[in-house]
Amino acid sequence: MRKMNVRQGYLGRGNLIFLLLIALIFLDLNGCIYDHTDDCPQGIDIRLYSKTPCRTDTVYPRLSSLELNVFDRHDKQVSYRITNDSVLTKHYTKRLKADNGLYNVIAWAGLDTDPFERSFSDEKSGLLFRLKRSNGLAASLEGKRIYYGKSPAVFLPDPTEYGSVFESTFINLQEITNRLTIQVEGLPPTGDYEIVIKSANGSMNTDGSIAPDDLIEYGSQTAFTNGLLEARITVLKLVTDQYSSLIISNKTDNSELYRGDLLGTLLLKNPDVNLDCDHDFSIRFSIRDQCGCGTYMIAAIWVNNWLVHSYTTEL
Numbered sequence: 001m002r003k004m005n006v007r008q009g010y011l012g013r014g015n016l017i018f019l020l021l022i023a024l025i026f027l028d029l030n031g032c033i034y035d036h037t038d039d040c041p042q043g044i045d046i047r048l049y050s051k052t053p054c055r056t057d058t059v060y061p062r063l064s065s066l067e068l069n070v071f072d073r074h075d076k077q078v079s080y081r082i083t084n085d086s087v088l089t090k091h092y093t094k095r096l097k098a099d100n101g102l103y104n105v106i107a108w109a110g111l112d113t114d115p116f117e118r119s120f121s122d123e124k125s126g127l128l129f130r131l132k133r134s135n136g137l138a139a140s141l142e143g144k145r146i147y148y149g150k151s152p153a154v155f156l157p158d159p160t161e162y163g164s165v166f167e168s169t170f171i172n173l174q175e176i177t178n179r180l181t182i183q184v185e186g187l188p189p190t191g192d193y194e195i196v197i198k199s200a201n202g203s204m205n206t207d208g209s210i211a212p213d214d215l216i217e218y219g220s221q222t223a224f225t226n227g228l229l230e231a232r233i234t235v236l237k238l239v240t241d242q243y244s245s246l247i248i249s250n251k252t253d254n255s256e257l258y259r260g261d262l263l264g265t266l267l268l269k270n271p272d273v274n275l276d277c278d279h280d281f282s283i284r285f286s287i288r289d290q291c292g293c294g295t296y297m298i299a300a301i302w303v304n305n306w307l308v309h310s311y312t313t314e315l
Helices: 002-033 262-269
Strands: 043-049 066-072 077-083 094-097 101-109 116-118 127-131 147-150 154-156 166-172 178-185 193-199 203-205 216-218 221-225 228-235 244-250 255-261 280-289 296-303 306-310
Touching: 043 066, 043 101, 043 154, 066 094, 077 094, 101 166, 154 166, 178 193, 178 244, 193 221, 193 228, 216 228, 244 262, 255 262, 255 296, 262 280, 262 296, 262 306
Parallel strands: 043 166, 178 280
Antiparallel strands: 043 094, 066 077, 066 101, 101 147, 101 154, 116 127, 127 203, 147 166, 178 228, 193 216, 193 244, 221 228, 244 255, 280 296, 296 306
């Protein structure tokens, strides 16, 4: 009986040592809760999606040049990351490190360096980019889709109490580029026609607002066949308090066939257009010789197949 007690004593002591080892390992892994906070990494797990106010479904757009910025409660940048990931799914996650505190994250995508002059600021309201231009003519944005989004506030607790914490947040990416297809039918075949958009929206801040800028001209490659002029133009963010004009001109005699407010006179005359949801627009002009004497005037305008102006009845 005494020998059995000895064996049981050894077994009990062995189990005790094993349990102590497990406890020490656990404490070593989680010791940051109590003392070594440098060993307690913290940060934010970021997930991205896109959903407009006009749609019930969520989409995951193909992105290029994704940029993530973490700002503290004083709107100072504390973390920054660029990735070339191009496909998003609902399982896509990016992690950024940050200490305990209150943050939000701003995401941009599509800002490839080619058409942009970049300006890196640690202020949320600081200038982020300026569209390149030459003599007022902006660099082409053809084929570009640029997205912006901001997360809700994210709080990371004190690691001395909670240890290593990574909070999750979601960012709804909204497109800020707009594609316009402009057609003008009924033009005389003898002209050299041009369609441009002019706006002062060529620079943007990190927080998604339009930065003060000079008026720039968005040019287009136009095709003119059998009296039909067609142009495709991609422009940056359109907002109602930023005047943008559409101009159709004949360079042969320097005459203007049309000049009007892109938003107030054209796009927003269609009651179905929502700038927060729509980014592809078609504008069609019909031009007629009003007197058979070579004097051409706008007869009608359609926006996304909605008649917004009929000058035959208005005049």
